[in-house]
Amino acid sequence: MRCRRCGQKAVLKMPRHNTAVCGGCLDRFVQKQIKIAVKDHRMFSPTDRILVAVSGGKDSLALWDALIRMGYRTSGLHIHQGIGQGIGDYSSVSYRKTRAFADSRGAELIVHSLEENDGAGVLELADITKRSPCSACGVMKRYHFNRIAHEYGFDVVATGHNLDDEAARLMGNLLHWQEAYLMKQSPALPKTHERLVKKVKPLYRLTEREISAYAVTRGIDYMIEECPMSAGSKQLVYKEALNRLEADAPGTKMYFYLGFLDRQRPELLAGEDAKLGDCERCGQPTSLPVCSYCRLVERINVAHETL
Ligand code: AMP
Ligand code: ZN
Numbered sequence: 001m002r003c004r005r006c007g008q009k010a011v012l013k014m015p016r017h018n019t020a021v022c023g024g025c026l027d028r029f030v031q032k033q034i035k036i037a038v039k040d041h042r043m044f045s046p047t048d049r050i051l052v053a054v055s056g057g058k059d060s061l062a063l064w065d066a067l068i069r070m071g072y073r074t075s076g077l078h079i080h081q082g083i084g085q086g087i088g089d090y091s092s093v094s095y096r097k098t099r100a101f102a103d104s105r106g107a108e109l110i111v112h113s114l115e116e117n118d119g120a121g122v123l124e125l126a127d128i129t130k131r132s133p134c135s136a137c138g139v140m141k142r143y144h145f146n147r148i149a150h151e152y153g154f155d156v157v158a159t160g161h162n163l164d165d166e167a168a169r170l171m172g173n174l175l176h177w178q179e180a181y182l183m184k185q186s187p188a189l190p191k192t193h194e195r196l197v198k199k200v201k202p203l204y205r206l207t208e209r210e211i212s213a214y215a216v217t218r219g220i221d222y223m224i225e226e227c228p229m230s231a232g233s234k235q236l237v238y239k240e241a242l243n244r245l246e247a248d249a250p251g252t253k254m255y256f257y258l259g260f261l262d263r264q265r266p267e268l269l270a271g272e273d274a275k276l277g278d279c280e281r282c283g284q285p286t287s288l289p290v291c292s293y294c295r296l297v298e299r300i301n302v303a304h305e306t307l
Contacts, residue, residue: 012213015250023217030214033205034066041188043200048155050074051197053145054101054109056094056223058215059160061101063203065218067158068105076102077148077157079141080113082121083133083229091121094223101220110152112144119300122229128303129296133229136296143293147284149197161201164208167257168238186264193276193285207253 001010003022010020054060054076067074078098083091102109115121126133149157173181187204215222245252279291
């Protein structure tokens with residue numbers, strides 16, 4: 001298989017664009033898609049300080065790699081989730097891959113451990129809340145992404161969500177008619193509160209396959225294993241369904257999600273968070289008197305007191 005652009009050996013077939021690309025052309029393609037994303041959604045400028053949330057997986061490491069190469073001012077933030085125990089467990093390996101990447105690029109990495117700083121890792125949190133580990137993990141991650149970005153003076157938080165993630169999320173939101181979530185599902189969430197930092201997803205135009213191929217050609221050593229907690233999640237079922245549609249009609253995922261964005265009304269995004277107040281305990285923005293993070297911490301404290 002040859003690259004349709006330059007004739008060199010191709011590394012990736014791209015049915016949705018009816019083409020195949022070599023490593024160099026894939027690299028240009030990835031950077032171009034990020035450029036379009038950044039421009040179309042006014043994500044950040046060359047002078048902005050970007051906090052990249054890095055899990056150690058292919059998406060976030062590829063994102064960090066590309067942003068560094070494109071000359072942006074970035075630092076990484078890794079949340080140590082406390083999934084598994086010992087040096088070979090999921091969270092420790094994720095951390096080590098992230099650390100090795102940061103060191104190889106001479107980039108700053110901020111690390112926050114849930115066990116050490118919040119009193120419980122994700123497994124214990126699931127036990128305490130009796131709910132799926134993903135929901136407590138999500139609350140913790142969102143809270144610390146925002147809090148740390150604000151405290152360190154970053155202009156924006158960037159995550160590695162890709163086209164597959166966003167299309168699957170859109171499918172879930174539509175199937176359950178989650179109108180409030182549909183209004184807010186965007187690759188760029190503006191700053192709507194003094195302590196709420198802007199959030200962006202610069203990889204939303206790229207598929208998981210394209211990002212994996214980019215990471216491999218760039219020699220990035222990433223965490224291949226999926227989070228063990230996500231097995232059986234609805235998100236994975238939607239991804240599978242979309243992959244079947246995509247195999248039958250290449251480009252379906254792209255038309256589905258990008259078509260949705262074309263039809264979305266921007267004023268809805270700005271309006272939704274307008275009623276945010278300050279959490280009574282920690283002062284972070286929330287729509288309730290006490291934010292979900294502080295309510296979670298309270299449950300950890302109660303569980304520890306009754307032990
Ligand atoms: P996921 O929800 O696991 O698919 O992750 C989506 C994005 O959230 C990743 O691409 C990262 O940018 C960010 N993220 C997930 N887990 C972590 C983590 N432990 N530390 C920092 N960022 C994370
Ligand atoms: Zn709070």
